[in-house]
Amino acid sequence: MFEGLRDKLSNAFKTLAGKGKITERNIEEAIQIVKTSLLAADVNYKVVKEFVEEIKKKALGEEVLKSLTPDQMFIKIVRDELIKLLGEKESFRLIHNPSYVMMVGLQGTGKTTSAAKIANYLKKQGKHPILVAADTYRPAAIDQLETLGKKINVPVITGDRKNALKIVEEAMKQVKDSGYDVVILDTAGRLHIDDEMMNELEKIKDMVNPDEILLTVDAMAGQDAVNSGKVFNERLDVSGFVVTKLDGDSRGGVILTIRYITGKPIKFVGVGEKIDDFDEFYPDRMANRILGLGDVLSLIEKVERELDQEKMQKMGEKFMRAEFTLDDFREQIKEIKKLGMDKILEALPGAPEVDLNTSEKELKKVEAIINSMTPEERNNPSIINASRKKRIANGSGTTVQDINKLLKSYEEMKKLMKMMKKGRMPFGLKGLKF
Ligand code: GDP
Numbered sequence: 001m002f003e004g005l006r007d008k009l010s011n012a013f014k015t016l017a018g019k020g021k022i023t024e025r026n027i028e029e030a031i032q033i034v035k036t037s038l039l040a041a042d043v044n045y046k047v048v049k050e051f052v053e054e055i056k057k058k059a060l061g062e063e064v065l066k067s068l069t070p071d072q073m074f075i076k077i078v079r080d081e082l083i084k085l086l087g088e089k090e091s092f093r094l095i096h097n098p099s100y101v102m103m104v105g106l107q108g109t110g111k112t113t114s115a116a117k118i119a120n121y122l123k124k125q126g127k128h129p130i131l132v133a134a135d136t137y138r139p140a141a142i143d144q145l146e147t148l149g150k151k152i153n154v155p156v157i158t159g160d161r162k163n164a165l166k167i168v169e170e171a172m173k174q175v176k177d178s179g180y181d182v183v184i185l186d187t188a189g190r191l192h193i194d195d196e197m198m199n200e201l202e203k204i205k206d207m208v209n210p211d212e213i214l215l216t217v218d219a220m221a222g223q224d225a226v227n228s229g230k231v232f233n234e235r236l237d238v239s240g241f242v243v244t245k246l247d248g249d250s251r252g253g254v255i256l257t258i259r260y261i262t263g264k265p266i267k268f269v270g271v272g273e274k275i276d277d278f279d280e281f282y283p284d285r286m287a288n289r290i291l292g293l294g295d296v297l298s299l300i301e302k303v304e305r306e307l308d309q310e311k312m313q314k315m316g317e318k319f320m321r322a323e324f325t326l327d328d329f330r331e332q333i334k335e336i337k338k339l340g341m342d343k344i345l346e347a348l349p350g351a352p353e354v355d356l357n358t359s360e361k362e363l364k365k366v367e368a369i370i371n372s373m374t375p376e377e378r379n380n381p382s383i384i385n386a387s388r389k390k391r392i393a394n395g396s397g398t399t400v401q402d403i404n405k406l407l408k409s410y411e412e413m414k415k416l417m418k419m420m421k422k423g424r425m426p427f428g429l430k431g432l433k434f
């Protein structure tokens, strides 16, 4: 989604770095980039127009915060506005016991798959969900749900397999006082909205009085999905959306538009065919993803909790240093371990794999190896050839493999540093407060 938007914006602002103020003239290009990107992502034209106007208003004459460059400031404004457009996070609300969750949506949008994903999600929270196969329109639909139910170990009620209303009625009887606390109904869709489908859904809704009516929409379907979402909502007053297939090459228009058009929140997103390819929807994280900031929000929170500002600053400066010797590397490993950041680095999107699984013992080994090197070798590891490796291994009581492993980690760390320098990592966004 929105490939390269962030880089383009940064480029547009390159000539401005340090000017300290955003003016009408110098944001024109950036505004245009945002507009083009949103339109290309299939965002509704009206939404784009309002969005862009809002950004312009906010950005104009805005004093650039001391710690930010103008492009970071602009990106921050875009980010805040995106979060507004995506809407507040709204949770999945189950009130009754048992509570009913109705899955509705056009054929192929992911109702059945999402029903199972939700059941699995609830199970993990210690709930006792049960599935109901009330899609009698497509013959294979009931079998499909049964198969999924087996996979996640959740029972599936199939009733007489013929009449959706009867199946639901049967299910209501079965779950009463059964200990199952959430009943998830899979219903029938159609290729296009039609009255027969809507009538059936309305009847089911009246029967079960659902706590949640979740409408699945396919992110790849673009504005068609938004339009059908609107009609479904008008008929059924849905409680929220599951936007599916966000893993595909969807252009993002659905996710950015549907709340604005319908007023209803996105509650979950489907990001693949597997049961676990499923997430609660977090507007802030989605905005980061759209802007190519990576899903770093929770990481940044963690960093901020664990590091005080000063330490962070020092660390950032080290990472930014042009030269990075093996001595620096050794210090770096120590510091990262001390701050418990190895896990954080591992979780960063796109980060090269730096082997930081260094136990105390291994850390000693690293120190021994580096101590056995000449200052020249430490400053310029590329001169370490085979015979030097042998000498170092002998001197440090290690093996040539150990030396190779260390040199490889060092190279990876250098790569990581470069990425941070380019601003693709949280430290590159030094001062950009989320
Ligand atoms: P239904 O007709 O609305 O019940 O849709 P299904 O649940 O049968 O899903 C239709 C197809 O979309 C199936 O092949 C699913 O595996 C696939 N699908 C559902 N959700 C996702 C998703 O989030 N990502 C991807 N890639 N495929 C999905």
Ligand code: MG
Pocket (backbone or CB within 6 Å): 111, 112, 113, 135, 141, 186
């Ligand atoms: Mg289905």
